[in-house]
Amino acid sequence: MNPRITKVTSHLNHNEALIFERSQMGRVGYRLPPLDVPKTADEELLPAELRREDDLEDLPEVSEVDVIRHFIRMSTWNYSIDLGMYPLGSCTMKYNSRLNEKVARIPGFAELHPLCPEEDSQGALEVIYELQEHLAEITGLPGVSLQPAAGAHGEMTGVMIIRAFIDARDGEGASALRRTMLIPDSAHGTNPASAHLSGFSVKSIRSTAEGVTDLKHLKQLCAEGDVAGFMLTNPNTLGLFESNIKEICRIVHDAGGLVYMDGANMNALVGVARPGDMGVDVIHLNLHKTFSTPHGGGGPGSGPCCCTKELEPLLPVPRIVKDSHDRYALDFNQPQSIGRVKAFFGNYGMMLRALAYIQTHGFDGLREATEAAVLNARYISHGLVSDYDKPFDRPPMHEVVFTDKWQSRKGVHTLDIAKRLIDYGFHPMTIYFPLIVQGAMLIEPTESVGHQELDQFIAAMRSIAQEAVEDPDLVLNAPHSTRIGRLDEAAAARKPVLRWKSNE
Amino acid sequence: MNPRITKVTSHLNHNEALIFERSQMGRVGYRLPPLDVPKTADEELLPAELRREDDLEDLPEVSEVDVIRHFIRMSTWNYSIDLGMYPLGSCTMKYNSRLNEKVARIPGFAELHPLCPEEDSQGALEVIYELQEHLAEITGLPGVSLQPAAGAHGEMTGVMIIRAFIDARDGEGASALRRTMLIPDSAHGTNPASAHLSGFSVKSIRSTAEGVTDLKHLKQLCAEGDVAGFMLTNPNTLGLFESNIKEICRIVHDAGGLVYMDGANMNALVGVARPGDMGVDVIHLNLHKTFSTPHGGGGPGSGPCCCTKELEPLLPVPRIVKDSHDRYALDFNQPQSIGRVKAFFGNYGMMLRALAYIQTHGFDGLREATEAAVLNARYISHGLVSDYDKPFDRPPMHEVVFTDKWQSRKGVHTLDIAKRLIDYGFHPMTIYFPLIVQGAMLIEPTESVGHQELDQFIAAMRSIAQEAVEDPDLVLNAPHSTRIGRLDEAAAARKPVLRWKSNE
Amino acid sequence: MLKQIGLTSAEDLFTSIPEDLRLNRNLNTPPALSELELLAAFEIRAERNRGASRPSFLGGGAYSHYIPTVVDHIISRSEFFTAYTPYQPEISQGTLQVIFEFQTLVCQLTGMEVANASMYDGSTALAEAVLMAERVTRRAKVIACGAVHPEYLDVVRTYVQHAGIDLQLVGWDEHTGQTSAVIADAIDSQTAAIVIQSPNFFGSVESVSALAEKAHTAGALLILVLTEAISLPFLRSPGACGADIVVAEGQSFGVPLSFGGPYLGLFATREKYARQIPGRLVGKAYDKEGNRGFVLTLATREQHIRREKATSNICTNEGLIALAATVYLETMGRRGLQEVASQCAQKAAYAARRIGEIDGFSLPFSAPRFNEFVVRAPSDATALLRRLSQEQEINGGIPLSRYYSDRPNEFLVCVTEVNSRNEIDRLVSGLEQCSR
Amino acid sequence: MLKQIGLTSAEDLFTSIPEDLRLNRNLNTPPALSELELLAAFEIRAERNRGASRPSFLGGGAYSHYIPTVVDHIISRSEFFTAYTPYQPEISQGTLQVIFEFQTLVCQLTGMEVANASMYDGSTALAEAVLMAERVTRRAKVIACGAVHPEYLDVVRTYVQHAGIDLQLVGWDEHTGQTSAVIADAIDSQTAAIVIQSPNFFGSVESVSALAEKAHTAGALLILVLTEAISLPFLRSPGACGADIVVAEGQSFGVPLSFGGPYLGLFATREKYARQIPGRLVGKAYDKEGNRGFVLTLATREQHIRREKATSNICTNEGLIALAATVYLETMGRRGLQEVASQCAQKAAYAARRIGEIDGFSLPFSAPRFNEFVVRAPSDATALLRRLSQEQEINGGIPLSRYYSDRPNEFLVCVTEVNSRNEIDRLVSGLEQCSR
Numbered sequence A, B: 001m002n003p004r005i006t007k008v009t010s011h012l013n014h015n016e017a018l019i020f021e022r023s024q025m026g027r028v029g030y031r032l033p034p035l036d037v038p039k040t041a042d043e044e045l046l047p048a049e050l051r052r053e054d055d056l057e058d059l060p061e062v063s064e065v066d067v068i069r070h071f072i073r074m075s076t077w078n079y080s081i082d083l084g085m086y087p088l089g090s091c092t093m094k095y096n097s098r099l100n101e102k103v104a105r106i107p108g109f110a111e112l113h114p115l116c117p118e119e120d121s122q123g124a125l126e127v128i129y130e131l132q133e134h135l136a137e138i139t140g141l142p143g144v145s146l147q148p149a150a151g152a153h154g155e156m157t158g159v160m161i162i163r164a165f166i167d168a169r170d171g172e173g174a175s176a177l178r179r180t181m182l183i184p185d186s187a188h189g190t191n192p193a194s195a196h197l198s199g200f201s202v203k204s205i206r207s208t209a210e211g212v213t214d215l216k217h218l219k220q221l222c223a224e225g226d227v228a229g230f231m232l233t234n235p236n237t238l239g240l241f242e243s244n245i246k247e248i249c250r251i252v253h254d255a256g257g258l259v260y261m262d263g264a265n266m267n268a269l270v271g272v273a274r275p276g277d278m279g280v281d282v283i284h285l286n287l288h289k290t291f292s293t294p295h296g297g298g299g300p301g302s303g304p305c306c307c308t309k310e311l312e313p314l315l316p317v318p319r320i321v322k323d324s325h326d327r328y329a330l331d332f333n334q335p336q337s338i339g340r341v342k343a344f345f346g347n348y349g350m351m352l353r354a355l356a357y358i359q360t361h362g363f364d365g366l367r368e369a370t371e372a373a374v375l376n377a378r379y380i381s382h383g384l385v386s387d388y389d390k391p392f393d394r395p396p397m398h399e400v401v402f403t404d405k406w407q408s409r410k411g412v413h414t415l416d417i418a419k420r421l422i423d424y425g426f427h428p429m430t431i432y433f434p435l436i437v438q439g440a441m442l443i444e445p446t447e448s449v450g451h452q453e454l455d456q457f458i459a460a461m462r463s464i465a466q467e468a469v470e471d472p473d474l475v476l477n478a479p480h481s482t483r484i485g486r487l488d489e490a491a492a493a494r495k496p497v498l499r500w501k502s503n504e
Numbered sequence C, D: 001m002l003k004q005i006g007l008t009s010a011e012d013l014f015t016s017i018p019e020d021l022r023l024n025r026n027l028n029t030p031p032a033l034s035e036l037e038l039l040a041a042f043e044i045r046a047e048r049n050r051g052a053s054r055p056s057f058l059g060g061g062a063y064s065h066y067i068p069t070v071v072d073h074i075i076s077r078s079e080f081f082t083a084y085t086p087y088q089p090e091i092s093q094g095t096l097q098v099i100f101e102f103q104t105l106v107c108q109l110t111g112m113e114v115a116n117a118s119m120y121d122g123s124t125a126l127a128e129a130v131l132m133a134e135r136v137t138r139r140a141k142v143i144a145c146g147a148v149h150p151e152y153l154d155v156v157r158t159y160v161q162h163a164g165i166d167l168q169l170v171g172w173d174e175h176t177g178q179t180s181a182v183i184a185d186a187i188d189s190q191t192a193a194i195v196i197q198s199p200n201f202f203g204s205v206e207s208v209s210a211l212a213e214k215a216h217t218a219g220a221l222l223i224l225v226l227t228e229a230i231s232l233p234f235l236r237s238p239g240a241c242g243a244d245i246v247v248a249e250g251q252s253f254g255v256p257l258s259f260g261g262p263y264l265g266l267f268a269t270r271e272k273y274a275r276q277i278p279g280r281l282v283g284k285a286y287d288k289e290g291n292r293g294f295v296l297t298l299a300t301r302e303q304h305i306r307r308e309k310a311t312s313n314i315c316t317n318e319g320l321i322a323l324a325a326t327v328y329l330e331t332m333g334r335r336g337l338q339e340v341a342s343q344c345a346q347k348a349a350y351a352a353r354r355i356g357e358i359d360g361f362s363l364p365f366s367a368p369r370f371n372e373f374v375v376r377a378p379s380d381a382t383a384l385l386r387r388l389s390q391e392q393e394i395n396g397g398i399p400l401s402r403y404y405s406d407r408p409n410e411f412l413v414c415v416t417e418v419n420s421r422n423e424i425d426r427l428v429s430g431l432e433q434c435s436r
């Protein structure tokens, strides 16, 4: 292959410029109807000193076809679920049904204003209500708010509920002494960050060598008397079910705390087991994981918060309720509520998709998806165990963690393995998370891959293991098949350039 | 770059199998509502000997996500207008507006049955009627039928109209002596093929060294007395306007023939000049060229036939007419009609798009598009004239022809130049057409490219001219940037494999 | 840019057009509309298509079937819908592999050996089949059953009028609605082909095998045409019945009604006739390194090489619609196709039984059916159906008088998987009421 | 597969879950629906959203603007909507370059120096801005104008309740509808920031420059929040007015109303605060061969590195909506944005004038406006608007009593480029009639 045509070449599709670099004065890509009302003089509309000062200089001027080519070309630089398996552990990258996209675009929903009177938006409110009911059934936790916009937002909501509950239960003085949130060292970064937002300080709970919560450590910390709650992910971020969950809840409850469950891994449990039955008090779900709403390159998400009957009055307002005439209504009259966490009702478009997911799967389909997700992870676990170090022995649930221990002896690390996987046409797994596992590779296939694709993935991973021995440079310099090579992130952070400027 | 990752590699996206190779027994990608009527016994429905015999063995069994990945992966092997300039001469690959796609999908059109009573499909009939009116105005030919499904179909329709007209005019005996259709040697292959379908034999008219119709030759053949008509493309397939068109029409008419114009190149004329004003009797348009309906990887098209008032009664039935109450109606009562050329009304979805094109451009926008299309071709002509042989001196209209004369001295031919262009991110131009130009490269930029892209194209072409001198092998072995290299078409035709079979 | 190439005004671009031929005025077409205005204008027109949004029992060559959502997503991919014909295989493998799969699926469904990349629609595919039969047999007489879709017969007539083909029609049996037995007498040594539709325009399933035998005995071909391709998974395959050329309207495979088009002509035949097929064919090919790919092949049949001697004048075909059909067929898959077909047959059987029970109504034809059948009403069918449409907002069927002026009281009813029992029951009660 | 890994039944997969915790029954959620049934069910619900299909003058934080068709085409590209957060830059350059352009566009429009990759929405962006102001200034008092969107103020209250921030509200001037002059007295050396919305909830454009000066004099920041981002091309830019943090709801940039979400929080500030910004940032980077690319950067601000010390807990943001906004802004472009903004202002001015002329109606606030304004009706606004909706099928506005129980007769009207003169005139005559 000729060097001229490797990596970023003269090929147009690999060299799409920034739109600002493509802009040409006078080009337009829009057309509006002509103004059809009598024109008011500019001076009358707005005093000169309040008017825009710069004629929007530097904003792009391009035609519609320029726009299309710009984005279509850039899109080809992305990997996506639709191109193949996306085994990011903890992210649950499952197939995003086209049907659900269509549902979200039905004009009767897409063009509905959130402040339309209740009587003119009954269909939309019904969707919220039904989804609340289904999520309550799935989690076993009857109080549901769909207001949070993502997982972390749901965490914040849930933790604030814990805080409000304890403040109310213990009274001002006593509750001020209860400001510790326990969080496992394997937890996702949003957990401590969300706890912090509610005014808690965080204490870390150790994981055992088996990869689960260290009960002794938990008891010890609980004994200190200042514990407001425990934030647990289950299955935890190592893909292991916390079999002691009932005991854990008991310990925390006995110590006067509440149990928060990070529901990011609910894809291992839907239809099989319910957090509410385990003793969990409050949980958030990620509709953009378990319920298949698309990740969209980083969002939007939706992070419903579900809680016990006891905590329900603390949920954000407005609640969406059904009145005695089977009419749906907004209920603002919740004096114990922690307040509002977002304008309007949350990321409504995601709710439509999630409800469609639940309804097209049916109760049996939901369970089958869980079974397939776990089976696929087990299959990978089984398929890679002789080529990669698997730090925990217990059978994984929906995701499995391996490490680079064996490969690193040859200088090949998790990052290199991940990058090399790209050359085989796969998105890498989650790497270096959870932090407690050195060189972690967290693999979550989800239910959306078939036998064939699993075998291809396993074959690719095994091939890389072999390359790491036979031709480590090949792996160390990967990826080779992409538009650009590894980027110097350190340099980028040292002197950050965060926007285009005309004079640069 | 490592050889392992060139061309078709282990990268999944480059190796998508045939769906039949991906099929796994028992997988499904559909779900239908349960049957809600009382079940009739199979025997009662259909005698056994009429029932399907093979249980559809070998038809694919795949899941929805399999389907999505299958097609999305394959799609990435295609070039398309949305990725860049597509300068196929004679094909008018212009931007396909997203708006027009949306219009075609409005349920009130997309879900309308063609045999709905007229009173229940007035909106749809109005669209046909309005488009007819606009095309009549654009061509200057008042009789319009939208029934033909593509250019060649429109040609057949038009030529049959000529035949029917002459048969009626001359009577059976005399008309039998008038069975010659004159066609320039530069014409598109569909012209003679369509003439043949109407029972004409074809005589070829020479082009002059200047690239236009040889009037002397035309007169000479017309003098033979058997000429039914002349099929002319204007601008012709060399991109040159036939300036003698009026004289040509006079000669043909004087000889008792009619003039057919292949309107594939109308993108050079819309709003600037009208075939009807030139003396043309009948023309077809390609809505999938001039009026921007998408080519769809080979179709669908739409090839309306437009003709003079005199010929109008010969158009296919049904005609779509407006009655005295401003109601639209189907008129089957056309005894002189050549008959029906297609079930229902033609490729209706394309009519919606074409009408949207005309209405969003407006009369001024239509002319501006023509100007831009011609200007862009001129610009390319100007930009390449010192690097490639330009066989005709006259200024081109919307497309320009070059040859490989200079490059072929180094053994680099048109095909090689075309393939190398791929490595620069462009679709090649039309090659080896028209047949009368040795090593022809017919370049039609259309109005849908900006200054920047034209310059990039010119630069790529000039760079290839240089490579042809400095490194001919690079060009001869192109393309280098694609999934596969040049395919052995001769071998493929020798022992054609036209379908997958389970035992192969 | 004008200046860069030495011109001063846009008018200079057109100097090769004689001045008196230039349009020295604006086109008399409307001024430009913005997106907002355009959409509003089309929405208003769409609302006047009252027929679009109702329970409908219209068939007759265009069918309402459920279209999985994935179909539109795929055909809206830029790389598919804004590509040209795959003349440059290195950057068209997506389109080419799709067509190869399409050809395979058409072969599988029809039970034939080769299929092309598509024709304009079922009607033109039939016309091309007739022309091909003449080429293959070098015989001039073609016998078609009168129960072939009337618009298809019209198109065939137009196509063959200058081809020296003698097209003869035979009628149908008034009891069964199938091709009349007299067809046997019409077949002779001059006969190139007989043309049979099954299920035919009246919904009657023909005895294709028997007819094929008769044709073959005389050295003629059997051309089988289908307007309802979704019957293929249900009925004995054309290949198994002995058909020589099979053409069909493929609209039922994931293509919206869209007021009659764009639709999809399917064309399949025996391997030995491959070089006589009209239209494009895609075949397997390899590059120098042995990688498998696909190319347009056997192009010497086609107009761009053969010109007037080509097997057809077709160039642009129905590429994107063939893609839609491919996505449809692969998404529904083996079991889904069987289920759709079976639901159509079941629901039609239910509807036929119920309608047949209405006082004064009868089903004149006795042959086995798939999803269409003729109903004889006690009075003028056009008037009845208009009343049904106005009072009940149901499209009840197609009056046969649209095509057969001597059958005023009959209409054609089509039932598919999208018609719920509730809709069928409403049709039945609506017919009852409107005929009182 | 089960067998291949040594298991015999699906139940074996769950042995690590204690048996008493397993759900030994079916979920009590509904049985599976087919595509057909599901779509029909949602269509029925959609029809009960009567508010969706009418002329509408609702604003108040969510706006009807024309969305060019290209926007949905681009955000429906598989490569965009089914991708994850761009953690692997080599195969995420599409998303990354888009975000870089988005950040640039937000900077250009706000006149600020840096912008992030998005927040959940305008309200949470405001809450994060308040938290950031505390971090930057290490001061605890925040003064917000009462004319900030009431739901935004609610959200801020929730966010700051445990952050040790003292949130104080000041009222508005009843003549102008702008922030009351008393705010000057409230600013002191403990003040971290003042929070101003402009145009504010009543549609009044604030004197931002003057307020910024007052804040800066006291060493406090000016946080400017916008709910109607399409006012940016029209009004003096926040940067030019001296704002320190600018947050906005970006829904007006090509995002459908969708009953309130997903929307798009914009967040921009001065370069010197870049390391205090919440959320993701994309920056320019190069590979070994010097090729330009983009990466997520300054990640040490974020929760996955900093955990409880992060600048925010946000992880998933509104990526796809930021893409929609980017497509919108680039398609409309410089001139299109100016024209949309100007049409909004013009049409609102017309509507305000006409409504102000109706007998018994008045416009209580005198400040300059953009596209929203408060109307005072002669009677209860909620009842009036309900009648208007029932009799005229117009969504006439938002009753202020929804948020301010002491303002029963007033309502907020919003007019944008999608409201035709005809609609405005119908609103005017409708109000006239319904108030009689």
Ligand SMILES: Cc1ncc(COP(=O)(O)O)c(C=O)c1O
Residues within 6 Å of the ligand: A090, A091, A150, A151, A152, A153, A188, A190, A191, A233, A237, A262, A264, A265, A286, A301, A302, A303, D314, D315, D316
């Ligand atoms: C275990 C876990 N918890 C919380 C989150 C945060 O969810 P979100 O990104 O929706 O805020 C994630 C998502 O990445 C996660 O994996």
Ligand SMILES: Cc1ncc(COP(=O)(O)O)c(C=O)c1O
Residues within 6 Å of the ligand: B090, B091, B150, B151, B152, B153, B188, B190, B191, B233, B237, B262, B264, B265, B286, B301, B302, B303, C314, C315, C316
């Ligand atoms: C000059 C010319 N004539 C006729 C045709 C035939 O049109 P169609 O492909 O629509 O049948 C073409 C299209 O390729 C053409 O370029």
